[in-house]
Each structure stands twice: as structure tokens, then as C-alpha cells.
Amino acid sequence: MNYFKRPLGLILLLLIVTSCGSYFSQPLDIQNARIGETTDATYTLRNLPPPTAPAVVGVYRFEDQTGQFKQTENGSTFSNAVTQGGTTILIKALEDSRWFTPIERENLDNLLNERQIINTTRKDYALQTGTQQQPLPALLYAGVLIEGGIVSYDTNVLTGGVGARYFGAGGSSKYRQDRVTIYLRAVNTQTGKIAKTVYVSKSIYSQAVDASLFRYVNFRRLLEAETGFTRNEPGQLAVKEAIEKAVEALIIEGIEVGLWYPEGGDTVAQKLITDYRSEKEVAERTDVYQRELLDRRSKWRFEAGAGGTYANNDLGNPYYEYSLTAGLKYNLSPFLGINAQGNGYRIKNTGLLNRQFVSTDLNLEFTVLPYEKFSPFIYAGPGINFANSFKISDFKAQAGLGFEYLISPSIGIKVYGDYNVVFSDQMDYEVAGVRDDQYYKFGAGINIYLGNNQAKENSPNYIQRREARELKRLSKRQNENDSTGIIVDSLSRKRTNQNSNQGQ
Incomplete structure (x- = not known):
């Protein structure tokens, strides 16, 4: 029987140790407030090259359009499945990119009321003091409206797990994948034309690991023990990352159609577009379960x-x-x-x-x-x-x-x-x-x-060989052009010398 206990112990140890950073860093005290978390998309957005001039944009509403309520084991609650603060998250992403100057439009009535109060107060002050008051500066207007919303929140897109139990001792691991989808579009305020629409989805992972022991260790002596943890990716962070990725996509697709332009000219713009197209090609052949659908077998x-x-x-x-x-x-x-x-x-x-x-x-x-x-x-x-x-x-x-x-x-x-x-x-x-x-x-x-x-065409080795062949071809063409230039220059000097001798 001891031969079976050793492998079982190893299985339990692997279940607890694998992906259990949360287990060993459990909060034991009150946690202080902290600056909000960033995502990989945040860093990418902040590191984009700056634009020639930021575009003034307005966001009226970017809201949850799913109408879904949060799912529980016994049904659903009256809490919404996704955050209702999509507009605020989008404005922050636009600001972080440095490509846009967002203006207040979500609570425009509050802004207009406050400006009315300021004007009335200044007018009363001018009557009392007999001084001339300067009018308020004009409000900025948006050249582009950013519209869209959270259009889908799919639960249990993928579920699974593994477990083992032997003589009252065992453990298991379970996981679940949800998915949030957003659409974002840029609208020209002068013509009403929709200039660009982008679509981004983000998977949300949940994981649970547990281990338990139920064993009679002696007569009338029962040992029970259990441990485990559950880790759920915050839905707000998933929405934030999806929105930031959508803003990045909107910037680059806007460069393609001439809505805005980066500093550095065509070289910087072309590199952004090329990298984005490569990423988009991979995304278009990747299914909802993160499998890259490459045609791997030749004719x-x-x-x-x-x-x-x-x-x-x-x-x-x-x-x-x-x-x-x-x-x-x-x-x-x-x-x-x-x-x-x-x-x-x-x-x-x-x-x-x-x-x-x-x-x-x-x-x-x-x-x-x-x-x-x-x-x-x-x-x-x-x-x-x-x-x-x-x-x-x-x-x-x-x-x-x-x-x-x-x-x-x-x-x-x-x-x-x-x-x-x-x-x-x-x-x-x-x-x-x-x-x-x-x-x-x-x-x-x-x-x-x-x-x-x-x-083959997407393998690193193939890409390197293709680039090496292209560089070799360009180098050969350059050498041929240089050789042609040398010959032409030599003939030109020879003719000049002949003409000069004839003149003498």
C-alpha cells in the first residue's frame, strides 16, 4: 500500500503548488488603497509614438449593452455581469494614449449648468463693482465622436478540470473561461460618417484548486483536512484591457485611412501598420478557444x-x-x-x-x-x-x-x-x-x-530566410547600380580628357 501513497502524495503536491501563488500570498491584514492596476495593453498604449497633433474627441456613452446579470450556482442575481463604468474606462484609455484630447460629454448638463452659474456670478459681480468681466472661453468641440459598447459577455465558454482520490485522500483542479467582447467606432462629427470600427474580445479565466484528506488514523480517531484556493480574473480589468486594445487598434487603423498621423513620418507609420497587420492576421486565424488555425499541411x-x-x-x-x-x-x-x-x-x-x-x-x-x-x-x-x-x-x-x-x-x-x-x-x-x-x-x-x-510561411526560420534572400537581392541590385555608376563615370572622364586633348 505504501507504493500507492507516494505517487498520490506527489499528485496532491503538484495540484497545490501549480499555479497557486494566490494560496501562498493570502491577505492576513487590512490592505491599503493603491494606484489602479495596469495591463499589458496599458503599457503598449503608453509606448505608442506620439501623434503630430492630438485629436479632440468626445465620448457620450460607452455602456454595457449585454443586459446580462451575474451568474451564480443557484441562478442569477440582480448585479450586472460586467462593469457599468465603461465610459470612464474608455476616457482614461484615450488619455493614456496621448493621441486624443477627450472632452466632457457624458455629464454635459452638469458642465453647462456650472458655466451658467459662473456667468451669472460674474455678471452680478460686475454690476456691484462696476468692472468689466471677461467672458468664459468657448467650449471645445469634438472633431470625432467615439461610440460603441460592451456587446457580449459569454460565460462558461470553456470548462474543465482534473482530480484524483485514493482511500479518502485526493485533490482536484477546475478551470473556467468566460469572454467579453466590445466594439469601438470613430464617427466624423461634420459628416456623420463612420470612419472606422474595431472589434476586440478578451478571455476571462477562473481557477479552483483543492485537496482534502478523510482518514481513520486509529480506532475512533478520524483525521479530516482540506485546503485550496479559487482565483478569478477581475471582470473590470478584463474590460479595461479590451478597451485599451480597441483604442490601440483604432489609432493604427485610423493612420491607415488618414484620420491622424504619427510623428516621425512614413517610416514610423509604416512600421505600426505592418506590425498591426501581422497581429491581425494571427488573430483572424485564431479561434475562440485560442487555437491558431494554420493550414499546416501542404498540398x-x-x-x-x-x-x-x-x-x-x-x-x-x-x-x-x-x-x-x-x-x-x-x-x-x-x-x-x-x-x-x-x-x-x-x-x-x-x-x-x-x-x-x-x-x-x-x-x-x-x-x-x-x-x-x-x-x-x-x-x-x-x-x-x-x-x-x-x-x-x-x-x-x-x-x-x-x-x-x-x-x-x-x-x-x-x-x-x-x-x-x-x-x-x-x-x-x-x-x-x-x-x-x-x-x-x-x-x-x-x-x-x-x-x-x-x-511554413509563419515560422521564424522561414521568415528569417525570406528576409535574408530579400536583403541579398537588394544588396546585389545596389552593387550592380554602383558598378554601372562607376563605368559611366569612367567613360565620362575619358571623353572629357579626349575633348580636352583635341582642343589643345
Whole structure:
């Protein structure tokens, strides 16, 4: 029994130690007020290059448009699921970016009332003292309105966990993913035209880890112990980060359409746009579960494999023999492809048969997870089986299952197994019963993908090689231009000398 206790103790220790910074930093006293937390998007926003001139913008309302209430285990409460202070968070993000001059519009009535009070007080003071009072400066007006709102808050987008229990001791870990989505748009106040709209989503993670012990340690002595923690990402911080990311996106997409411009000219603007487009390409091929949907497999694939066979025929004592395979596949789509193979193999029944065969297969192959590095695949199709140095041929059919893992954008390793039915009962030289001869084939192999695919084009090595080729090409062109300039300059000097000699 002690052999089981050690691994169980390790499992419990891992459950408690993994991701449990909150557990070891529990608040034991009153915490003082502190400056609000920042996010990665905050730093990115603050580090943007400055604009040539900040744009004056107004925000009337940026509110919760979901209408959702906070979910509990027993239903829902009357508390809202997301913060109702979206306008305030947006104004702070606009201010942090340094690209905008926000003006007060959310409580415009209060501002106008206060200005009226100031004017009335000044007028009364002027009548009493006989002095001339200066009028208030004019209010700023917005060239751009920032509109939008929090449009979605999805709970339990992804849930899961793991746990183990043995003789009253155990532990578990659970997690949950929620998702908040916002839209932001810039409106031209002179024409009412919507200049740009951006859309940003942010995942919100919650995690719970617990461990417990329930054990009789002695007669009438019961030991009970439990520990754990729960960590929930604050919804307000998630909304804040999403808004800040949306402001960053609005700035860069505004540069693209000429709404505003950064200091530093075209070089700075082009770098911002290029980096943003690269990030946007990655975002557009990433699904809601944070999986990057890259087309990882090229159109053409060469494959080779080796393994064994196992006979299922009319003779007894079947045993394993070798098999070799090679083939070529063409992908009609990321999921579906046509695979042509050639196989060499032997069938063995110990003490009775050991015969060599060759076969050709034409399979329709379905890749279950084409955008993942690891994917199962299934295949089936017709074929031809040859024996006696291609003198005998029989039709066959096969179906199989395999698993592939891509170790690079060009190379994958796989294991496979298939069931083959030969439409002949003479593979083993024995005709018996009504069933034709059959055999199993299994093995491991390598897939080599020919040509480009999205995974190759986005790999760091491919990008570096492409940039190196581009630099080499530009350098070669520059050298050619320099050589041409030297030749032209030499000919020009030679002609000048000839003219000067003729003049003398």
C-alpha cells in the first residue's frame, strides 16, 4: 500500500503548488488603497509614438449593452455581469494614449449648468463693482465622436478540470473561461460618417484548486483536512484591457485611412501598420478557444513507412512479418486528400506459409484536425494485390486509422494500422470456407510535405530566410547600380580628357 501513497502524495503536491501563488500570498491584514492596476495593453498604449497633433474627441456613452446579470450556482442575481463604468474606462484609455484630447460629454448638463452659474456670478459681480468681466472661453468641440459598447459577455465558454482520490485522500483542479467582447467606432462629427470600427474580445479565466484528506488514523480517531484556493480574473480589468486594445487598434487603423498621423513620418507609420497587420492576421486565424488555425499541411506529401503484417487466412499459426510502404498524397482540402501507395510485404503462418506480396492502394484520407500539429486520420479505398512477381493480381480493399504529429512545418511522424481484404482465397494456397483471405498491416513512418503552407510561411526560420534572400537581392541590385555608376563615370572622364586633348 505504501507504493500507492507516494505517487498520490506527489499528485496532491503538484495540484497545490501549480499555479497557486494566490494560496501562498493570502491577505492576513487590512490592505491599503493603491494606484489602479495596469495591463499589458496599458503599457503598449503608453509606448505608442506620439501623434503630430492630438485629436479632440468626445465620448457620450460607452455602456454595457449585454443586459446580462451575474451568474451564480443557484441562478442569477440582480448585479450586472460586467462593469457599468465603461465610459470612464474608455476616457482614461484615450488619455493614456496621448493621441486624443477627450472632452466632457457624458455629464454635459452638469458642465453647462456650472458655466451658467459662473456667468451669472460674474455678471452680478460686475454690476456691484462696476468692472468689466471677461467672458468664459468657448467650449471645445469634438472633431470625432467615439461610440460603441460592451456587446457580449459569454460565460462558461470553456470548462474543465482534473482530480484524483485514493482511500479518502485526493485533490482536484477546475478551470473556467468566460469572454467579453466590445466594439469601438470613430464617427466624423461634420459628416456623420463612420470612419472606422474595431472589434476586440478578451478571455476571462477562473481557477479552483483543492485537496482534502478523510482518514481513520486509529480506532475512533478520524483525521479530516482540506485546503485550496479559487482565483478569478477581475471582470473590470478584463474590460479595461479590451478597451485599451480597441483604442490601440483604432489609432493604427485610423493612420491607415488618414484620420491622424504619427510623428516621425512614413517610416514610423509604416512600421505600426505592418506590425498591426501581422497581429491581425494571427488573430483572424485564431479561434475562440485560442487555437491558431494554420493550414499546416501542404498540398503535396511524400510518405514512407515500415512495420509488420499479421495474417487472417485459412491456415493456423499466423505470425508477424515485415511490411514496407511509400506513397504520394494530394490534399484536395485541409480535411480531405487522395493518397496513392505502393507496398511490399510478407504473410506468414509459422511452419506453413511465408509468401511475398506487392500491393498498390488508392485511398481517400480524412484528416480530423488539419490545423493542429497532432491529428488522427482515417482512410479507405480500393487496391490491387500482386503475387509471384506480378504474375498474379487480385483486387482488394482496405481501411485504416492513424495518428500524425508534425515535428516541423515540413516533416511529420505517424503510426498507422489498417485492415485489408483481398478478393481471393488463394493467398495462402488454401481454399476453404466462404471468406476471402485477409490481413492486418501496421507500422510507423514519416511524412514529408512539399511546397509552402501557412505554418511554413509563419515560422521564424522561414521568415528569417525570406528576409535574408530579400536583403541579398537588394544588396546585389545596389552593387550592380554602383558598378554601372562607376563605368559611366569612367567613360565620362575619358571623353572629357579626349575633348580636352583635341582642343589643345
